[in-house]
Amino acid sequence: MEKLKSLVPDSLKRMVVESTPDSLPLTCSSLLNFFSDMELFHQMVRDLTDPERALCGKNKDAALELKQKGNQCFLNEDYGSALTCYSEALRLAPVDVDDMDKNLVAALYVNRASVLHKLDLLMEGRRDCNRALQISQSYAKIISKHCRETHCHYCLNDLPPDKVSCTSCSIPLYCSQRCQIRAGGQMLRNHPVKHGIQGNISHNLDTYISEITLGNDSESDVDFPEHKHECQGVHWPAVFPSEIALAGRVLIKSLAARSPVANFVDMLNLSHNYPQIHPESKLELHIYSIILLYCLQHSSRTELLLNGASIAQIVILISQIRVNSMTIFRMKSADVNGPLHQFGKFSHSEVSLTSNVEQVKVGQAIYRVGSLFNHSCQPNIGVYFVSRSLFIRTTEFVAVGCPLELSYGPQVGQWDCKDRLKFLKDEYSFRCECRACAEVNLSDLILNAFHCVSPNCPGIVLDSCVVNCEKQKTRHVQSATGISTLEPYMQVDMLKCLPSNGSLPIDPGYCLKCDSYCDLESSFAAVNRAWISITRLKDTMVSGEISSTVLTAALNSLCLLRSTLHAYNKRISEVEDILAEAFCLVGELQLAVDHCKTSIEILEKLYGPNHIVIGYELVKLSSIQLSMGDRGAVKNINRVSEIFSRYYGSHADIMFPYLQPLQGKLSKLVQ
Template identity: 35%
Template sequence: MERLKSAVPADIRRAVGEGTTRDLPSTTSLLLAFLDDLPLFHQVIGELADPELALCRKDKGRAAELKGRGNACFSRREFEQALGFYSQALRYAPISSDGTGDILVPALYVNRASTMHKLGLLEECLRDCDRAISVSPNYAKAWYRRGMVNASLKNYSSAMHDLEVALSMEVTSSGKSNIEQELKLILLKPQCVNKVGRSSSDCKDAGLAHTADAHKVVLECIATPNKGRGMTSPDDIPPTSLIHVEDPLAAIILKSCRETHCHYCFSEAPADVVFCPLCTIPVYCSRKCQEQAVGGISWNQDTYLESNSNAVDLGILSLTSTRCKATDSKQIAEHRHECGGAHWAAVLPADIVLAGRLMAQYIDSRMLTGKSSAISGPKMDLIQHYDVDSPTSKLESHIYAIVLLSCLQKHYKSDLSWKEETLAQMVLLICQVKVNSIAIVCMKSMDGSQGLTENKGYSAADDGVMCSVEQVKVAQAIYMSGSLFNHSCRPNVHSYFHSRTLFLRSTTYIKSGSPVELSYGPQAGEMNLVKRQKSLQENYKFSCQCSSCSELHLSDLVIDSFCCPQSSCLGAVSESTCYKSEENCVHVSIDESDICKLSLPHVSKVDEDIEKVGKLFFRNNADLKIDPGYCMSCRSQINLSSAVATSEKAASKINRFKELAVIDGISEIPITDALQSLQQIKKLRHPYSKALAQAEDAIAEAFAKIGDQEQARKHCEASIMILKKLYHPKHIAIAHELIKLVSIELSLGDRASAAATFAQAKAIFSLYYGPDVERILPYVDALKRTVSGGFIGAP
């Protein structure tokens, strides 16, 4: 898009940059007229959507080449590599016009199944056999392989049936002899007449159930004085209440997760991934997700994009009349308009593709209801901040709107026309997506937790492990009701996801009439006040006025602070300028720019810690100014630039030690250096600072990896104590750190301490996830059994 931006003349740039929402019809028309006469524009559209240049279309030759490489790896017993090649071959393998395909597709499924059989992935192997049989019911090798894997699963009745079918289809004498031998072996099994198996694909493709507990919370959308619309409840809401469940209007996977997660349900992709039948872009975990995203395939249609000319006639945008819904649901297939091999959906930014899905959904819904009038675009009741966007952002939104509609034109080919305001509506839609899309996250188990999910216990003799969990952003989506909840840096609602479904659960007691608020990302304890305000302003165009951003709190005084040079003083030394005004408020500023104004907490809320950290703020003097580098309690000064540089260098050494800890035979020298660096950070950073907590945590993880669990426990406990100051004792971040401590205590054989620590973590998880804990965090149940002595290997 940079080529197009640089080609736009200065007068059009100025008109777009200075324009408002009222000017959009004229500015979009102005830019459209210019681009329509620009050869570069038609070249770009051709590169994105021309079928002759489609980089994401099926390629039988490429599939056959990848199959050959997989066969070579299989012959060398390099099964992991073979699995990868067979999967990629399936990605490129086309399905023929009758929907059955030639022998290539079922052969690839069987080859991948054989590879997974060797790797012990029996359930996945069974699903691939089912897929091969569904594509080619007379393929003897598919029945044979399914019979063999059923035998491995001790599903002997099913194995007998499958092998008998394979025997009836096999044409070679050697093949028949081999199958007969396998049947004889199964007949010797004593369980033969008792075991009845069934394919696991029914279970795998069986839809996604919602949470079991029903929510009865009544919510109301009201106008608030400072935050516009917001959600509240006429009733009191107790902690851990499920207050909202919602599926997205539209969703899109992030580029970083395209190869690792299902493009529909966003779960981690299994070994037996399936692909879109018409292009090579999406990866799905099951046929169910594939059908939901792509819809039913009509095999009498062309599977490639068509175009009579590389040039796009921007004056006549049209639509096709044939569309399809996802099977067994009212939902319109979200990927279908992106299909056919054109790669624009793989190249354009995720939020632009998401806007395209919303537009396509709007078009398809109108067509399904028989409305064939001109299309303007969806007018959703969502906020947008176009008028305050930067000129650069406005120009980008204009260009992406025109490019996106041009790409959609390649799919929609009837004489249905667009209204004049369509482009203006598309610009607003893009702005709405940017502001209102919610990041879908999943919890990824790291290190020791992987072992836990595989039912491995802990013992003192085990290799050092430290169970940890990482929150990974995998997708973004539009939730119409979810967008009505306002932000707070100390939210009273926790959001989490199962597949695409958004769940909101209260984490504190919410009095009737009080705002019900979640976090848009920035939270007190996670970021300092200045960073939170900057992030929210850049991404959502507002200055937060929640309680954490309007009242002085301990976490904002200490999170990024340095310690006072006087050893007896607990005062914090900040990099910001703070001054107290006559209104008994503290102003925080950086580079003479006022960031925010904080009221001092009521005397009843002033605890011992905050008074010691910022003693000067609580004196009766009317005016007070504390410059960067000065203590907030005694005004002692430090060399701030030197402290920053030394602290960052020490943290870098600790992180290096953590990386080296994965290498066997680590020497004493890195350990000594890391501990010395930790002492440097302790001398410079405030005792409650996040930098010190991170350093303690990194040291703990490193010691756990090299097997020194006593040291790991010491530093893990130190990190948790600091985090309890920054957050609060029942914050979800504390629970994740407690799980690390549980794994260390188990490795030490201290089951009593592990049980007590686990109980603390489980109580917090239950507050945030209710009965969904084990579904969202599957390792918790395995860890619970380990703590209670449920594993043979555990002490």
């Protein structure tokens, strides 16, 4: 891409930079004519569409090498490594190749089934036996690159140990044959049962192979084959940025439905903000659009017109995807006392589930209705995904006539206003004017605030960056008492941080309550000194060698931060959370509970008591309490259930699979 961009003459670059939606067809046509005679451009297209080049194609020799390595690991009873080798070999093995008169893919499935049986994963082993007996011939969503090894490329759920590979290229992995078929639009064909591959496997699996019927795993309701057009030995999502590959899937889906490209782009009815795109991005967008159209011409049976108007439509479509695509996420949790069992099961340690829970971005998608919801940094609806389906729930009472708004990422309590505004401008090309960004919000004031120099004053001290942002917002309110975005939980406690006379003077370094001056330069220096010890503690936690000296230094740093930063500053909460994890690792569980509670108290001031973030933190607190036999876990686990039900309704157990083990441990404690 960089090479192609560098070859575009300056006059054409200026034309692209100055282009508007109305002038796009002419601009795209000029760039297309420029690339038409360029061998480098056509070579790139051939690399992406010619199966003979197969940049991501199958590789028999590599598959055989991995198979032999897996066999050796199996003989050495290193079943975890054997599983990895067989799974990697399946990704690379061509479906129509034999090894010693046996189908290579079928042999690998049976070998992996033997490993799964040794690991007591009988269901997964049986599925591999099915696959060995049923060898296949040789709106749009797309998985994130960092999740390709861990999540299904079709349904985006976690991959099981018996993951399934694409039959034509070596990149995609699927959780089941069902997802593999749906992604590629391919039907299974029956394969002769006798492959001569049953030797040296356990008796019950051998019996199962002989008894299983061929029809149990077939698919009759194949969806739109979103991967088929890009699977010509070259996996496009491995080469293109996600939004480019996603645009290709949208276009192919449109053409499969016999909808003209131009009509489909208009039918999406989504904003694109093309005029606000950065000049450098505009040129890249044009080049990718031309390459994508060439690739689709080579890979699709449907005729696509190769002209400026068609390319202009693709430019707008990609712009729409950049602005309107929704992030698909899944829950992830890791035990702070050690990693989870490699197959996702909880360890049997007495101190289990003391885990950090987070949302992992696994893909992006265009939902024609869901993408129309407006953004708010204080959303009143939450979104979640079950497989590929989007669900939307209100998370608070919404009065009649009030808009339903979701968050595109940043929220109050997570980032301060200036950071939220910058992110939304960079990612979505608009300036946020939601209630949280248009009016004074105490969470924004306190999130990164400093402590007043007067010991007994709870007032807020802000730096210049926050002040500049908040001064623009104060034009929307008459006084501090007119702050309309305050939640009830903030009204009494956090208003103590503001002056009682109703005015809201904002100057860098001056306390908003008592007007005392704080030397911000020395405050920043103190925070930086304190963070050295915190960083050292985090490093030792990774290595598992936490000394009392490092812990003591971190506790002293926490005291320094408390005297420098405001009591509700989010960095104090972060340090409290780090110390809670550290004390878990050294077995000081009561101290871990104390620090975890303090962290949650701060986050409740920033987010509110019923925010999903509080639910995540309560999981950690209650799991430590369960490990101690502390009945205080009852109240906290009930709160977790209430919060997750508020956000996920009947899908709470699906979205948060760690909830049931928590409740199971709670039942044992109560008994």
